Each structure stands twice: as structure tokens, then as C-alpha cells.
Amino acid sequence: AAKPKLYYFRGRGRMESIRWLLAAAGVEFEEEFLEKREQYEKLEKDGHLLFGQVPLVEMDGMMLTQTRAILSYLAAKYNLYGKDLKERLRIDMYVDGTLDLLTMIAQARFKSPEEKEENFALIVKKAKTRYLQVFEKILKDHGEDFLVGNKFSWADVQLIEAILMVEELSASVLSDFPLLKAFKTRISDISTIKKFLQPGSQRKPPPDQHYVDVVRHILQF
Numbered sequence: 001a002a003k004p005k006l007y008y009f010r011g012r013g014r015m016e017s018i019r020w021l022l023a024a025a026g027v028e029f030e031e032e033f034l035e036k037r038e039q040y041e042k043l044e045k046d047g048h049l050l051f052g053q054v055p056l057v058e059m060d061g062m063m064l065t066q067t068r069a070i071l072s073y074l075a076a077k078y079n080l081y082g083k084d085l086k087e088r089l090r091i092d093m094y095v096d097g098t099l100d101l102l103t104m105i106a107q108a109r110f111k112s113p114e115e116k117e118e119n120f121a122l123i124v125k126k127a128k129t130r131y132l133q134v135f136e137k138i139l140k141d142h143g144e145d146f147l148v149g150n151k152f153s154w155a156d157v158q159l160i161e162a163i164l165m166v167e168e169l170s171a172s173v174l175s176d177f178p179l180l181k182a183f184k185t186r187i188s189d190i191s192t193i194k195k196f197l198q199p200g201s202q203r204k205p206p207p208d209q210h211y212v213d214v215v216r217h218i219l220q221f
């Protein structure tokens with residue numbers, strides 16, 4: 001079967017979680033990077049952008065948009081969505097919280113330089129008190145290796161992505177969370193994740209000013 005094809009900017013944004021989940025599932029994918037406004041306009045004209053937005057993923061003969069819908073489809077397709085309705089619900093709860101944190105971080109990078117530092121400090125504080133503390137307790141309460149059903153799932157992928165992104169803002173953020181430290185080591189050691197963490201993989205670096213400028217230019221905001 002043809003490999004999934006991802007249409008997005010050459011950066012993390014909303015597409016990075018989709019890259020992570022595909023990589024975790026061991027699924028190879030191609031990328032088309034939007035560098036010019038014309039590319040975005042062509043996708044729109046061709047009717048591929050349901051609400052006029054990207055991420056866009058071409059797979060299984062479909063043109064898919066809406067990040068959360070795509071992630072859910074991938075999790076179900078690659079058996080990373082729990083064994084029953086209750087486990088899927090728990091995964092959804094954990095993932096929605098983690099995506100809120102990731103979105104906060106990603107949007108903060110679009111702030112002005114003076115706002116950015118203050119914003120990042122606030123985000124690190126919220127990450128620790130509202131998110132990481134909760135996941136530390138979940139691991140403590142059930143004493144298992146994975147967040148849900150003692151089996152590797154989408155929830156674990158989102159959390160490792162979030163941990164690494166928060167550590168980019170504050171390297172010592174896990175100092176009060178021994179179970180999350182062990183979780184990070186364990187999940188990073190899973191062969192598909194380990195490969196994605198190697199240099200040269202399709203994982204994107206933190207956004208720089210050029211990325212922000214290109215996104216603003218293409219989307220004209």
C-alpha cells in the first residue's frame with residue numbers, strides 16, 4: 001500500500017503528534033512541505049482542505065484533515081487505542097490533556113520575543129502542576145509500565161512527546177517526578193520510538209523565527 005503523505009509546513013505545529021504516532025506504529029510516511037502560499041491555495045482549490053486548514057494527511061485513498069480525527073484513526077488502525085471502550089475513553093482523556101499542553105507550547109512560540117519568556121515560565125509551571133504531576137500519580141496509583149491497560153498506547157506516545165517538549169523549555173522539569181523519569185527512559189527505548197529519536201529522522205526541531213515567518217506568510221495572519 002502507498003505510504004501516508006503528510007502536507008504541512010516544515011516544522012512541528014499540529015502535525016508533529018501525527019508524525020510521532022505514525023513513527024511509534026512503525027509506519028513510514030512521506031511529507032510535502034508547504035513553503036509557498038500557492039501550494040496551500042492549490043490544496044484548497046482542489047477541495048482537499050475540509051475547513052480550509054492543514055494538517056492534511058493523504059492515506060487509504062482519503063484526504064484527511066482535523067488533527068484529532070486523524071490521530072484517533074491512526075490509533076485505532078494501528079492498535080494503539082486500548083482493548084475496549086473504557087480503555088479508549090481513558091486514552092482520550094489523557095491525550096486531550098496532553099494536546100492542550102502541546103498546543104499551549106506551540107502557540108507560545110508565535111508570541112512576541114518579550115512575551116515569550118514570561119509565557120514559557122508560565123507554561124513550565126502549569127506543565128508541572130497540572131499535567132506532569134497528574135501523570136506521575138497515574139503511574140504511581142497503578143504501578144504499571146504504561147499509562148493505560150499496561151500496554152503501549154497512543155497515550156504513552158503523546159506523553160513522551162510532551163515530556164521532551166517541556167524539557168526543551170526547562171531541562172530539570174522531571175526532577176520531582178521519578179516515575180516519569182523512568183517512563184521516559186522506558187518509552188524512549190521502544191525500538192520505533194528510539195529510531196524516531198535518532199538524528200536524521202522525520203522528527204522536527206523546535207520552531208525558529210523562519211518557521212513562524214513562513215507560516216504567517218502562507219496563512220497570511
Ligand SMILES: CCCCC[C@H]1O[C@@H](O)C[C@@H]1SC[C@H](NC(=O)CC[C@H](N)C(=O)O)C(=O)NCC(=O)O
Pocket residue numbers: 012013014052053054055065066067068102103106107215219
Ligand atoms: C499547535 C499550534 C501550532 C501553531 C501553528 C498552527 O497554529 C496556527 O496558528 C497555524 C498553525 S496550523 C495551521 C492552521 N490549522 C489549524 O488551525 C487546524 C485546526 C484544526 N482543528 C486541527 O486540529 O487540525 C490553518 O490551516 N489555518 C488556516 C486557516 O484557518 O485559514
